Structure formats: C-alpha cells, structure tokens
Amino acid sequence: MRSRGSMLLACALFGAALGFTVSNIGFGDYAELHRMFTFQDLRMFFAFAGGVGFAAVVLGVTLRRRPPRTPVHAGIVPGAVLFGAGWAISGGCPAIPIVQVASGYLPALVTIAGITVGMRACQWFTTRYFPVDRGSCGM
Amino acid sequence: MTGYWPWWAGALGLGLIAVAYPLWTGRTLGVSGAWERVLRWRSEREVERDSAVDDEDLVAALVMAGREEFGEVAAPPEAWPQGRGAVAPDGLPAAGGPARGVPPWSELVPPPTGSAAGTSAAHAAARRPLPVLCSAVLLVAIYLGGLLAAVTSGRFRWRLDMGAGFATIVTANPVVMLLLLFGGGVLVGFGTRLAGGCSSGHGLSGCSRLQPASILATAIFFGTAVAVSLLLGRVI
Numbered sequence: 625m626r627s628r629g630s631m632l633l634a635c636a637l638f639g640a641a642l643g644f645t646v647s648n649i650g651f652g653d654y655a656e657l658h659r660m661f662t663f664q665d666l667r668m669f670f671a672f673a674g675g676v677g678f679a680a681v682v683l684g685v686t687l688r689r690r691p692p693r694t695p696v697h698a699g700i701v702p703g704a705v706l707f708g709a710g711w712a713i714s715g716g717c718p719a720i721p722i723v724q725v726a727s728g729y730l731p732a733l734v735t736i737a738g739i740t741v742g743m744r745a746c747q748w749f750t751t752r753y754f755p756v757d758r759g760s761c762g763m
Numbered sequence: 764m765t766g767y768w769p770w771w772a773g774a775l776g777l778g779l780i781a782v783a784y785p786l787w788t789g790r791t792l793g794v795s796g797a798w799e800r801v802l803r804w805r806s807e808r809e810v811e812r813d814s815a816v817d818d819e820d821l822v823a824a825l826v827m828a829g830r831e832e833f834g835e836v837a838a839p840p841e842a843w844p845q846g847r848g849a850v851a852p853d854g855l856p857a858a859g860g861p862a863r864g865v866p867p868w869s870e871l872v873p874p875p876t877g878s879a880a881g882t883s884a885a886h887a888a889a890r891r892p893l894p895v896l897c898s899a900v901l902l903v904a905i906y907l908g909g910l911l912a913a914v915t916s917g918r919f920r921w922r923l924d925m926g927a928g929f930a931t932i933v934t935a936n937p938v939v940m941l942l943l944l945f946g947g948g949v950l951v952g953f954g955t956r957l958a959g960g961c962s963s964g965h966g967l968s969g970c971s972r973l974q975p976a977s978i979l980a981t982a983i984f985f986g987t988a989v990a991v992s993l994l995l996g997r998v999i
Contacts, residue, residue, distance in 0.1 A: 626788060631897050634787045638780055639901040642792075642963070643908025645776035648916065650767040652909065655928020661992035667770045672966065674774025679781035679971030686786075694959075694969070696976045703958025704965075704980040706950045708987025712995065713933075714947025715925065717962045718955055719794040719905050721948070726909030728921045734941050738948020743799050745949065746956040756957070 643723050652723040654715040661712055699756040714738070766916055781967045790893060791972070793964030794905070795955035797898035807895040933995060958984070 626634075649671050650656035659665040711717045716724070716735045724732035750756060768776070784792045800807050913919035924930060925940060934940055955961040958980050960969060965984075969977020 628894060631788055631893050632900055634784065635893070635897040635901040636904045638784045638787075638792065639904025640908035640911070641776070641780050642794075643905035643910075644912045645773065645780065645908075647909040647912035647918075648768045649773035649776075653767075653928065654925050655932070656767065658928060658932050658992055658995075661989050663989075667767075668773070670770035671768070671773030672777065672962075674770060675777025675781060676967060676970045678774060678778025679967070680973060682778070682782045683785075683971055684973075686782075691972050691974075694974050694976045696979060697959065699957040699959060700976055700980050701983060703954045703956070704983035705954070705987050707954030707958055707961065708984035709991045710947040710950025710952075710954055711962075711984065712947075712988040712991035714944050714951060715929070716944075716948060716951055718798055718951055719961075719963060722902060722905045723909035723912075724925075726906045727913040728919050729925055730921065730923055731925050731941060731944055734944045735948040735951075738945040738950075739798070739952035740802060740948075741945075742949035742952020742954070743795075743802055743956050744952075746953040747799075747803075749953075750957065754957075756959075 642719065643726065646719065647723045647727060651717070651720050652715075652727050652729070657715050658712075697756045699750070699754070710742075766918065777967060778971075781971050785968070788893065791964065791968035793960055793968060794901070795952075795961035796964055797901045799956055800892070800895050800898040801902060804895055804899075811894060954984070 646652065650668055656665070656668060660668040707717075714721070714735045716732065716739065718739050721732040721735040721739065725736070781792065784790075910919070924935075924937070925944070929940065933943060951961075955964075958965065960966075960977065960980060962981075962984070965974075965977040965980040970981050
C-alpha cells in the first residue's frame with residue numbers, strides 16, 4: 625500500500641536518479657551517442673544492456689508470478705522506426721533533451737518543443753486514423 | 764570521452780532504478796508516458812476526479828448488491844485483509860480495499876479471477892495510473908538530477924550549440940541544427956507514443972520484464988538509430 629505522498633516521493637527520487645545516471649553515462653552527449661550507434665564505442669550500450677540484464681535477473685527472482693504480457697500492437701513497428709530515426713538525428717529519447725538542457729545545451733529546448741508537437745500529432749493521428757491499444761509505460 | 768561512468772557503473776545505476784521503482788510504486792517506469800500525461804494535464808485531472816467518484820460508487824453498489832443477495836454475512840471491504848497474499852473472507856485473494864490504496868506489485872499481477880463484491884473494482888483502482896502530478900514531478904526531477912550531474916562533474920556550461928560532436932557529424936549551421944532538432948523531436952514524440960513507450964518504458968522497464976512487445980520495439984528503435992547514424996554523415 626502506497627500513499628500519494630509516497631508515490632510523489634518515489635517519482636522525485638527515481639526521476640532525479642534517472643537524470644543523474646543517464647547524464648553521467650553520457651546519453652546527453654551527442655558525440656557519445658553517435659559513437660554508440662556507429663559501434664565505435666560500446667560503453668553506453670553495455671551500460672544500457674547491463675542495466676536491463678541486472679533488472680531482468682532481480683525481477684525474475686523477486687516476482688512470484690510472471691507479469692501479464694503486453695500485446696504486440698500495430699503501432700509498435702512504425703512507432704519504433706520513427707523513434708529510432710528521431711533519436712539518431714536529435715539525440716533525444718525523450719528524457720535526454722531534459723538532461724541536455726540541464727547540462728546547458730539550450731538548443732535542446734527545440735527538441736523538447738518537437739517532442740511535444742510529435743506527441744500531440746500522434747494523439748490526433750491515432751484518434752482519427754489509427755486507433756491502437758498502446759501503452760506499455762506504467763506511469 | 765573522459766568524465767563519464769564506466770559501463771558497469773551505468774548498468775548498476777540503471778538496473779537499480781529499473782528494479783526499485785516498480786518495487787516502490789507497483790508501476791513500471793516510462794518517461795514518454797509521463798510526458799504525454801503532463802501534456803494532457805487538464806483531461807487527466809478530470810479523469811482522476813471522475814474515477815475516484817466512480818470507484819466509490821461502484822464499490823458501494825457492489826457491496827449493497829452483495830448484502831441483498833447474501834445478507835450481512837460478508838464483512839465490509841474495510842475489514843478485508845490487506846496486501847499481497849492476504850485472503851478475503853470469501854476465500855478469494857484480497858485485492859486490497861479501494862479505500863486503502865494500492866498494493867505494491869498491483870501493476871504486475873494479473874486481474875483476479877472469480878467474482879466477489881468489490882474485487883474487480885479494487886483491482887481497477889489498483890491498476891489506475893499514478894496521479895498526473897507524479898508524472899510532472901518525475902520530469903522535473905529528471906532535470907534536477909541531470910543538473911546535479913552536470914554541475915558536480917564540471918560539464919555544465921550554457922551554450923547555444925549541441926557540442927562539437929553534433930557540429931562535426933551532422934551540421935554546424937545553426938538554422939539547420941534547429942530544424943533537425945525540431946524534426947527529430949517530432950519523430951521521437953510521435954514514435955514513442957505510437958509505439959507505446961520509449962527507451963525507458965520499452966527498453967529498460969519492458970525488456971527487463973521480458974515483454975515480447977518491448978523487446979521487439981527496442982530491437983527496432985535501436986536498429987533504426989544505428990542505420991540512421993551510419994547514414995547521417997553521408998546524407999547531410
């Protein structure tokens with residue numbers, strides 16, 4: 625059982641931890657990101673994959689029941705393609721532009737504006753033309 | 764590049780966040796989902812107010828129906844045992860009374876089978892997203908965490924470019940840079956919401972829970988990012 629205050633505290637603590645961690649890994653640095661995506665330096669890839677692996681092992685041991693599977697809906701493939709292209713171009717994914725602004729990169733505010741427009745556009749598009757049952761983010 | 768953490772320290776940090784967040788909140792971490800909810804602040808608040816009333820009405824109606832059918836034998840929801848593994852008076856798993864809040868792991872546990880007054884309503888309440896204020900707090904906290912990292916590491920500096928890397932790899936023209944950042948941002952915003960998650964929602968949370976949809980999405984957005992990055996220097 626968690627109270628509203630406890631949830632707010634969790635979001636504050638883990639949000640700050642996420643921002644601190646991804647910044648110190650180097651995800652806010654476009655050159656570092658490009659080196660990862662072009663296989664020149666796999667340090668960040670190993671950090672990400674290692675984090676996933678660590679969490680998978682701990683959650684696998686901790687969970688007594690396997691979580692229900694989320695469906696592979698029709699938006700997964702086109703959405704992931706668009707996201708991957710945008711990530712490579714802008715360096716944002718979408719927490720990263722926030723971290724970039726926090727590091728002093730003011731043009732990342734334009735990335736944030738673009739993400740906002742893109743989310744609004746997706747909401748409009750999926751409402752009218754492409755209704756899919758999305759939502760794997762549990763926030 | 765000097766000053767960044769070694770891969771194992773980053774892996775440990777991300778892994779601990781991916782484990783501790785759902786343990787604490789009973790939800791999975793997703794930044795794009797939080798962002799979208801903040802953009803829909805007004806409607807999300809209305810939904811929160813309506814659902815709170817609906818839950819109370821629904822539970823009250825179900826309890827009344829149960830009493831009419833079975834009399835006053837069953838204990839009221841307030842008397843049900845709380846927490847995972849607890850057993851309600853009817854022998855079904857206690858889902859936690861809606862008035863008592865949300866049990867941990869509720870997001871990760873499938874809906875209970877069987878029908879007991881209040882059980883489905885309780886589960887619906889348990890699966891309700893966090894208050895939209897939590898999403899806003901998460902985004903602000905990401906900024907503060909990034910600021911703390913930049914300041915303590917000595918990397919913080921106000922600047923009007925995206926660094927030497929962007930200028931070398933993509934463009935040094937400030938107008939083209941802004942156009943590409945905006946266009947890339949639109950793709951990120953549209954794509955993450957169409958896919959239903961981002962590198963934190965699908966990549967970190969979903970893959971660590973071995974969700975096939977998240978593994979597929981992560982493979983595709985990483986693969987696309989690799990292909991686009993390899994093409995960037997040649998096209999622009």
